[in-house]
Amino acid sequence: MISSDVIRGYNDTIILSLLLDGESYGYEISKRIRMLSEEKYIMKETTLYSAFTRLEKNGFIDSFFMDETFGKRRTYYRITPLGRAYYREKCEEWKLTQEVVSKFIREL
Amino acid sequence: MISSDVIRGYNDTIILSLLLDGESYGYEISKRIRMLSEEKYIMKETTLYSAFTRLEKNGFIDSFFMDETFGKRRTYYRITPLGRAYYREKCEEWKLTQEVVSKFIREL
């Protein structure tokens, strides 16, 4: 289990990464994070949906509705070019973070 | 430069790691983080001192004063056995976090 405070800085990046595979919606994203991380990280619902709001406000994702005649209406999200650029930056930053944090981590 | 939000979850761990080398105080810790990270991460003063307060409250560090007849009085900190245990946990968590986050990071 990974605590939220250590991965916090990467929630937005994780979501964007999954949207690179194509448009998706909250519940699906949530399940994919769970699966891909092998249950090691489970993003809370409220965290996820508040991330969507923030990402959209920043222009990193777009939201839209699909034509659905059944089921509770889903909000779909799609990554924007700006979002891709931001994702790339965060990937670079991740490499740097790994290097830096690793200097303070030792095997005991 | 690493933004504070991505490294946020590791500030306490970074401080504890430096205290493993022996007791130290705020200003010194701050300089060592700066140097060890090759200026890639600079912990803000307020962040650092509030981390000390939190760590002490949690029993992970002890504070004390040294006999000093000159200079502004420094508060020294020393890691406790509890702090060492916590540090070890965080090191394990770091490995897990690296694995998990890496799954969402791609070369583009």
Added chain:
DNA sequence: GCAGTTACTACGACAGATGAAGTAATTTTG
């Protein structure tokens, strides 16, 4: 003697994560 460095402390603002609760529709199961 004044600027710069060392070494903090206090305070208020803000962003992001969270728990709890609620809504609403569909699907499964007993």
Added chain:
DNA sequence: CAAAATTACTTCATCTGTCGTAGTAACTGC
């Protein structure tokens, strides 16, 4: 066929940690 589970969110209030700003205080170098 009704109840429980699952899907798919939304709202709201709270908490934690970071940050900007500012101030205090002593020493050090020019």
